[in-house]
Amino acid sequence: MKTLIKSALGQIHAEETLKAKTAALIQAQATPAKKPVAFTPQKGHSINKKLLAIACALLLVCGLGAGGALYYQHPVAYLSLDINPSIELGINAFDKVVTVASYNSDGDAVLSDLQLYRQPTADAVAALVQAAAQKGYVYSDGSTVISLTAETAQPALAETLQQNATQAAQQSLLASGNTAVVYTTGIGLELREEARALGISPGKLNLIQKLQQLDPGITTQSYQNARVTEIMKQIIALNKEAKTSGKELPGLQGIENAIAQLEQNAEKEANSGTTENKEQNQQKETNEVAGEPTNGNGAKTKTGSNSDTASGSTAQNGAGNHDAAPTEPQDNGAKQQNAPANSTETPGDTATQDADGTDTAEPASTGAASTAQNGGGQGQPDTAGNGAGGQNKK
Amino acid sequence: MMEKTPYGTNDVITKALEQYADMVRRICFVYLRNEADVQDVFQEVFLALFVHGPGFESEEHQKAWLCRVAINKCKDVCKSFFRRRVSSLDEIELPFEDPQESEVMAAVLALPPQYKDVIYLFYYEDYTVPQIADLLHTKESTLYSKLHRARALLKQALGGSYENFD
Numbered sequence: 001m002k003t004l005i006k007s008a009l010g011q012i013h014a015e016e017t018l019k020a021k022t023a024a025l026i027q028a029q030a031t032p033a034k035k036p037v038a039f040t041p042q043k044g045h046s047i048n049k050k051l052l053a054i055a056c057a058l059l060l061v062c063g064l065g066a067g068g069a070l071y072y073q074h075p076v077a078y079l080s081l082d083i084n085p086s087i088e089l090g091i092n093a094f095d096k097v098v099t100v101a102s103y104n105s106d107g108d109a110v111l112s113d114l115q116l117y118r119q120p121t122a123d124a125v126a127a128l129v130q131a132a133a134q135k136g137y138v139y140s141d142g143s144t145v146i147s148l149t150a151e152t153a154q155p156a157l158a159e160t161l162q163q164n165a166t167q168a169a170q171q172s173l174l175a176s177g178n179t180a181v182v183y184t185t186g187i188g189l190e191l192r193e194e195a196r197a198l199g200i201s202p203g204k205l206n207l208i209q210k211l212q213q214l215d216p217g218i219t220t221q222s223y224q225n226a227r228v229t230e231i232m233k234q235i236i237a238l239n240k241e242a243k244t245s246g247k248e249l250p251g252l253q254g255i256e257n258a259i260a261q262l263e264q265n266a267e268k269e270a271n272s273g274t275t276e277n278k279e280q281n282q283q284k285e286t287n288e289v290a291g292e293p294t295n296g297n298g299a300k301t302k303t304g305s306n307s308d309t310a311s312g313s314t315a316q317n318g319a320g321n322h323d324a325a326p327t328e329p330q331d332n333g334a335k336q337q338n339a340p341a342n343s344t345e346t347p348g349d350t351a352t353q354d355a356d357g358t359d360t361a362e363p364a365s366t367g368a369a370s371t372a373q374n375g376g377g378q379g380q381p382d383t384a385g386n387g388a389g390g391q392n393k394k
Numbered sequence: 395m396m397e398k399t400p401y402g403t404n405d406v407i408t409k410a411l412e413q414y415a416d417m418v419r420r421i422c423f424v425y426l427r428n429e430a431d432v433q434d435v436f437q438e439v440f441l442a443l444f445v446h447g448p449g450f451e452s453e454e455h456q457k458a459w460l461c462r463v464a465i466n467k468c469k470d471v472c473k474s475f476f477r478r479r480v481s482s483l484d485e486i487e488l489p490f491e492d493p494q495e496s497e498v499m500a501a502v503l504a505l506p507p508q509y510k511d512v513i514y515l516f517y518y519e520d521y522t523v524p525q526i527a528d529l530l531h532t533k534e535s536t537l538y539s540k541l542h543r544a545r546a547l548l549k550q551a552l553g554g555s556y557e558n559f560d
Binding site for chain 2: 002006008009013014015018019021023026030049
């Protein structure tokens with residue numbers, strides 16, 4: 001046994017090439033460094049592999065983290081909100097706001113106290129609408145159009161974005177007791193680039209371009225600081241003229257609806273001005289008008305609003321557009337509910353109340369606030385009934 | 395042939411390469427199946443010697459030191475992550491002409507790594523158990539039981555055809 005092992009192992013010799021290689025390697029180690037201390041070959045082989053594996057794993061984790069962070073920071077869509085304040089939100093794939101940009105000084109004013117970064121889109125829109133209302137950019141007589149423009153290359157995303165934003169804006173208006181027409185539409189990213197180059201918000205440029213199609217003489221600058229409401233009114237006015245000459249611009253249904261809502265609001269305002277119920281007539285309902293081009297839902301909501309305009313000469317039509325059907329009574333409910341609260345609590349609402357008073361010259365109403373409310377509730381049996389129904393919901 | 399460093403190390407290396415290359419190569423042979431691993435360990439052993447420099451008490455001391463370093467490095471490779479999971483493709487073929495030698499060596503190489511050092515040092519290098527204990531920093535009793543188990547495994551593998559295991 002022993003001899004066998006000995007003779008067998010005795011045949012094993014180190015090859016000359018191996019020896020030469022080793023000698024060369026050691027010489028190479030010896031020449032560059034006088035003190036070969038830095039070289040620690042004792043644990044080299046296995047440790048190096050472990051270190052390599054750990055380093056790779058770390059790199060992978062860091063890479064994934066950085067990639068994730070970049071992906072999170074990258075906006076996939078933009079939402080431009082224009083009243084006169086023009087603000088654009090960049091929205092990432094997780095429906096969170098990652099960039100906020102203001103396109104004019106009014107926009108800066110609205111943004112001044114807001115922290116929108118990383119908020120869900122709907123919350124951000126609601127906060128913006130509320131802030132705009134508080135700062136007096138949403139007129140209390142319902143003569144304001146809030147334009148929400150989704151800017152993305154993905155139609156499906158644009159649709160959901162429009163829906164969410166509209167809903168959020170309306171709820172915010174309801175909650176703060178303001179009236180405005182919410183107009184949504186979608187545009188492509190090319191227009192956004194163009195708008196950025198001009199320093200105008202993409203939503204507004206979209207409207208101005210419509211104006212320019214109707215009247216090529218109009219310059220972008222002349223409407224740069226105009227309120228969305230005015231631009232839209234101008235579009236409709238020009239379009240009426242164009243109609244007579246047969247050059248009517250297609251796809252203006254949404255804007256027409258929005259203006260129709262405005263007129264209704266104004267009518268309502270005028271009516272309520274003649275009655276005693278001034279104080280309640282902060283129009284709590286909002287009017288949705290569907291967006292024009294990109295989305296299929298435009299048609300749906302559009303017809304909804306059309307039917308409303310047809311039937312509703314009286315107040316509460318606009319809210320009927322909203323998918324949630326019971327909003328109509330709810331609006332009245334909110335009206336009553338909010339009115340007493342206004343006088344004591346929310347400053348924003350009080351502001352609108354004042355504006356209301358001064359606007360339509362009803363100084364007596366402030367004094368008669370409570371009675372006027374009661375009058376509203378009792379004097380109009382239908383509103384009262386609706387109010388009771390909807391009040392509980394909100 | 396090689397440059398002389400301030401330490402005079404290269405003399406030591408040249409001499410050691412002449413003297414112990416075969417021994418180190420044999421230890422590698424007993425442990426490692428893969429030519430690349432053999433080459434790595436072989437070079438690392440002599441590099442370690444180069445780093446250590448002179449300063450051995452005696453020739454015997456140096457030999458024992460080289461034995462231990464070589465065995466430890468081989469064991470390191472054996473238990474390393476990749477070797478444990480990746481079976482090597484280019485296994486060394488046994489170069490023995492005598493069929494008996496081949497049979498015995500195959501049995502030795504098939505032993506678990508923890509028994510190979512004892513077998514090698516005891517059977518080939520003719521170290522006694524106390525010497526091996528000193529060399530490997532192990533208790534003698536451990537070595538006796540290792541030796542016993544290794545022999546039992548060899549017997550089992552060889553089917554009792556070799557009676558003389560001493």
